[in-house]
Amino acid sequence: MSTAQTMGFQTEVKQLLQLMIHSLYSNKEIFLRELISNASDACDKLRFESLQYPELLAEDTELRIRVSYDEANKTITIEDNGIGMSREDVIAHLGTIARSGTKEFFASLTGDQQKDAQLIGQFGVGFYSAFIVAKQVQVLTRKAGLAANEAVKWVSEGQGEYTIDTVTKESRGTSITLFLNEDGEEFLNGWKLKEILRRYSDHISLPVQMPKEEYDQEAQTMKKSNEWELVNQANALWTRNKSDISEEQYKEFYKHISHDFNDPLTWTHNRVEGRSEYTQLLYIPKNAPFDLYDRDAKHGVKLYVKRVFIMDDAEQLLPNYLRFVRGIIDSADLPLNVSREILQESRDVKTIREGSAKRVLSMLEDLAENRPADYASFWAEFGQVLKEGLGEDQSNQERIAKLLRFASTHDEQATQTVSLADYVSRMKEGQDKIYYIVAESFANAKSSPHLEIFRKKGIEVLLLSDRVDEWALNFFKTFEGKSLVSISKGGLDLAAFEDEEEKKHQEEVAENVKPLVERLQTVLKDRVKTVEITNRLVDSPACVVVGQHELSPHLLRMLKSAGQEIPDIKPTLEINPNHALIEKMKQVNEADFADWANVLLDQAMLVEGAQLENPAEFVQKLNRLLASV
Numbered sequence: 001m002s003t004a005q006t007m008g009f010q011t012e013v014k015q016l017l018q019l020m021i022h023s024l025y026s027n028k029e030i031f032l033r034e035l036i037s038n039a040s041d042a043c044d045k046l047r048f049e050s051l052q053y054p055e056l057l058a059e060d061t062e063l064r065i066r067v068s069y070d071e072a073n074k075t076i077t078i079e080d081n082g083i084g085m086s087r088e089d090v091i092a093h094l095g096t097i098a099r100s101g102t103k104e105f106f107a108s109l110t111g112d113q114q115k116d117a118q119l120i121g122q123f124g125v126g127f128y129s130a131f132i133v134a135k136q137v138q139v140l141t142r143k144a145g146l147a148a149n150e151a152v153k154w155v156s157e158g159q160g161e162y163t164i165d166t167v168t169k170e171s172r173g174t175s176i177t178l179f180l181n182e183d184g185e186e187f188l189n190g191w192k193l194k195e196i197l198r199r200y201s202d203h204i205s206l207p208v209q210m211p212k213e214e215y216d217q218e219a220q221t222m223k224k225s226n227e228w229e230l231v232n233q234a235n236a237l238w239t240r241n242k243s244d245i246s247e248e249q250y251k252e253f254y255k256h257i258s259h260d261f262n263d264p265l266t267w268t269h270n271r272v273e274g275r276s277e278y279t280q281l282l283y284i285p286k287n288a289p290f291d292l293y294d295r296d297a298k299h300g301v302k303l304y305v306k307r308v309f310i311m312d313d314a315e316q317l318l319p320n321y322l323r324f325v326r327g328i329i330d331s332a333d334l335p336l337n338v339s340r341e342i343l344q345e346s347r348d349v350k351t352i353r354e355g356s357a358k359r360v361l362s363m364l365e366d367l368a369e370n371r372p373a374d375y376a377s378f379w380a381e382f383g384q385v386l387k388e389g390l391g392e393d394q395s396n397q398e399r400i401a402k403l404l405r406f407a408s409t410h411d412e413q414a415t416q417t418v419s420l421a422d423y424v425s426r427m428k429e430g431q432d433k434i435y436y437i438v439a440e441s442f443a444n445a446k447s448s449p450h451l452e453i454f455r456k457k458g459i460e461v462l463l464l465s466d467r468v469d470e471w472a473l474n475f476f477k478t479f480e481g482k483s484l485v486s487i488s489k490g491g492l493d494l495a496a497f498e499d500e501e502e503k504k505h506q507e508e509v510a511e512n513v514k515p516l517v518e519r520l521q522t523v524l525k526d527r528v529k530t531v532e533i534t535n536r537l538v539d540s541p542a543c544v545v546v547g548q549h550e551l552s553p554h555l556l557r558m559l560k561s562a563g564q565e566i567p568d569i570k571p572t573l574e575i576n577p578n579h580a581l582i583e584k585m586k587q588v589n590e591a592d593f594a595d596w597a598n599v600l601l602d603q604a605m606l607v608e609g610a611q612l613e614n615p616a617e618f619v620q621k622l623n624r625l626l627a628s629v
């Protein structure tokens with residue numbers, strides 16, 4: 001019975017292949033980086049498994065990668081003696097993309113080849129990049145521990161389908177042969193291949209070998225011998241001295257571990273000694289991955305113990321709000337057989353996590369101070385995630401707070417550039433609080449009536465509109481001894497900014513408008529907690545507020561849209577006694593007063609960002625009032 005089977009690629013794979021071939025033709029050689037990375041991962045995995053099951057290595061204990069080429073047949077072969085794949089593995093890995101962020105990636109494509117090439121680079125193409133240079137790809141693989149006749153052959157032209165067959169393979173591991181297309185033929189050159197391989201693999205600890213070539217005097221060409229020669233340095237980059245590592249090598253190592261096509265924004269490399277001994281090489285990427293906000297997203301730090309790879313995305317090594325960091329941590333203290341469960345409990349890991357978080361914060365501080373343009377780009381990509389740290393990592397709250405950037409009424413721009421230190425340096429005489437407003441969008445925040453008095457008095461207000469803001473601010477109450485105060489909540493005391501004359505005037509109008517406040521309170525008693533006079537408004541007749549310690553309407557709406565049960569919190573209606581509309585309401589007769597009161601409240605709610613429960617009723621009332629003018 002034949003074991004051959006023809007199978008279709010998952011739709012996303014087909015799309016990715018199409019896109020890749022059209023967008024990455026100017027970046028062809030990356031297929032080598034991707035395939036070498038995979039081969040190196042496969043060897044790392046086997047070395048790790050063999051800690052527990054030494055028999056998996058058998059006689060073949062020298063893990064390595066071999067790259068060869070055949071000019072006559074126009075092929076390149078990348079071969080490793082790593083973990084290999086079973087038939088199920090092959091079907092699962094070489095026919096589908098099962099990665100978080102896939103949906104977001106496809107949704108973000110623009111159709112513009114240049115932009116899409118950039119996005120594909122961020123997403124990572126992995127194995128499929130072979131099809132940039134190959135018209136056919138053959139994979140021969142045998143999983144460590146399986147018999148020679150349980151090997152698998154996978155063949156595809158990279159169109160819609162592939163065939164898979166059970167075959168015999170003498171040695172463990174994976175061999176990938178690329179039958180080059182015309183574009184790929186330029187790689188049939190030993191010198192060129194070596195040069196690219198060195199660039200892409202100098203930093204990995206595994207030996208990468210190619211057939212030794214010698215100049216044949218008679219034939220006057222290079223001739224291959226049967227010997228293999230080492231192409232890369234084959235010692236792990238992070239174990240070398242900083243001074244021996246070039247920028248280029250740091251960048252290539254980043255691309256190797258992150259599968260990102262772009263250079264990193266910055267990195268930090270340290271050997272830590274003391275209670276716990278470890279090396280860290282941590283990078284900040286330029287762009288956010290597609291799954292940054294995905295709860296199940298992978299973390300980007302690989303754990304090594306004494307240079308042996310232990311696991312990917314070891315989430316215990318850094319706090320969650322630093323999940324955008326990529327890199328490696330190599331511990332000298334942890335046991336080689338460490339598991340995720342042990343990691344959770346380990347004191348060494350706790351020390352590593354705290355030390356690494358501090359390092360990342362230092363790296364960001366340095367970026368903010370010395371490379372402001374790069375920091376701005378970091379903030380645009382990852383600022384929202386860093387803000388989670390205000391709640392998650394209170395021991396570093398002050399350092400995180402200094403790294404925050406906001407939009408503000410100072411420049412009225414949506415781009416978040418204002419630091420708390422900038423704000424404090426601009427505080428008015430007598431001002432002892434940092435004022436902010438949170439709204440659904442920057443536009444909503446900027447046009448809020450709550451800002452009127454602050455604009456009039458020239459007091460700066462931070463304009464917050466990221467989803468995480470309201471939550472994060474629950475944990476963040478003071479900065480350098482100054483409390484942070486929401487201007488859209490009740491209990492705002494602006495007396496310090498009023499002169500005697502203003503105070504006197506306020507008292508007079510308040511007295512004057514008292515009967516109106518009582519009438520409003522009676523009519524609106526089911527909809528509001530109370531009605532008050534405010535001096536925070538200048539151009540608007542009224543606004544709604546909640547108590548300083550109550551959940552804001554904006555947060556309640558967010559919780560509601562996330563399907564949570566929310567308490568029914570009635571707002572306080574604050575009215576502006578100096579406004580013409582309020583003045584007019586004093587004369588309104590009893591029959592029309594309820595309409596006036598409800599319209600006043602409804603429009604205050606609308607401005608705040610709420611949706612009216614009954615918009616039709618609002619419009620009817622408004623029309624009745626307009627008709628009667």
Ligand SMILES: Nc1ncnc2c1ncn2[C@@H]1O[C@H](COP(=O)(O)OP(=O)(O)OP(=O)(O)O)[C@@H](O)[C@H]1O
Pocket residue numbers: 034038039042080082083084085093094123124125126127128174258259
């Ligand atoms: N040489 C190999 N040996 C063993 N398994 C391999 C090899 N190459 C690929 N694989 C398997 O196929 C999977 C898919 O590879 P692919 O390069 O497409 O994505 P990836 O490496 O998981 O993702 P990314 O490249 O974004 O990190 C790998 O995760 C691995 O399980």
